[in-house]
Amino acid sequence: MxxxxxxxxxxxxxxxxxxxxxxxxxxxxxxxxxxxxxxxxxxxxxxxxxxxxxxxxxxxxxxxxxxxxxxxxxxxxxxMAKDGDLHPLQRKFVEHAALQCGFCTPGFLVAAKALLERNPDPTETEIRFWLAGNLCRCTGYDKIIRAVQDAAAEMRGAA
The missing domain is CATH 3.10.20.30 (Beta-grasp domain)
Incomplete structure (x- = not known):
């Protein structure tokens, strides 16, 4: 072919x-x-x-x-990272220990970035809904949700 x-x-x-x-x-x-x-x-x-x-x-x-x-x-x-600087989502995932094995992390980060580009101030429910298509077997989802919330606040200048 x-x-x-x-x-x-x-x-x-x-x-x-x-x-x-x-x-x-x-x-x-x-x-x-x-x-x-x-x-x-x-x-x-x-x-x-x-x-x-x-x-x-x-x-x-x-x-x-x-x-x-x-x-x-x-x-x-x-x-996502620009000129050697991590994107706020990447930094917050590290700070909140929102990753373990790392296999699912790239997908979560790309999805979270897409969400924040559309909605810079999502509720917890909106974050959970948006990330529902991403599966993780290691961390549980609370640390991931908290990392996205914290990154959203920082990106809005509220942190």
Whole structure:
């Protein structure tokens, strides 16, 4: 099967890769672009470990074909830190011990960032609803929720 040339903007950089028409965006990010932060947990869009934003919309990259990235703007966990400085969400996850094994953490961070870009002052219920598509077996969710609340407050200038 012939591969398809794809050009996309990933984390602010123009990238090109050749994708098999059956390859997922997750596989293309990991295997062709070396962006291994997004993880494959389930392959069915149920765990959130592979969460990225595609044209500003939170998606499970295991459910998107790589060829669908043509001309798209994609943001992954690798694009969160800027110039060596952690994003407030990343710092708050560390401060609140909202991670243990780290497998689910990139997906939670990308999803939380997408939430805060849409709603900079979410309630706890809104945070829990937004992050319901991300599964964690290590931390429990309270530390994650507290980290998102604290980061939201800091980003609004309320902390």
């Amino acid at each position: 012939s591969r398809i040339h794809v050009t996309a903007n990933v984390n602010g950089d123009e990238v090109e890769f050749l994708a098999d028409p059956r390859e997922t965006l997750l596989d293309c990010l990991r295997d062709h672009l070396g962006l291994t932060g997004s993880k494959e947990g389930c392959g069915t869009g149920d765990c959130g470990a592979c969460s990225v934003t595609l044209n500003g919309r939170l998606v499970s990259s295991c459910l998107v074909l790589g060829v669908e990235a043509q001309g798209a703007e994609i943001a992954t966990i690798e694009g």
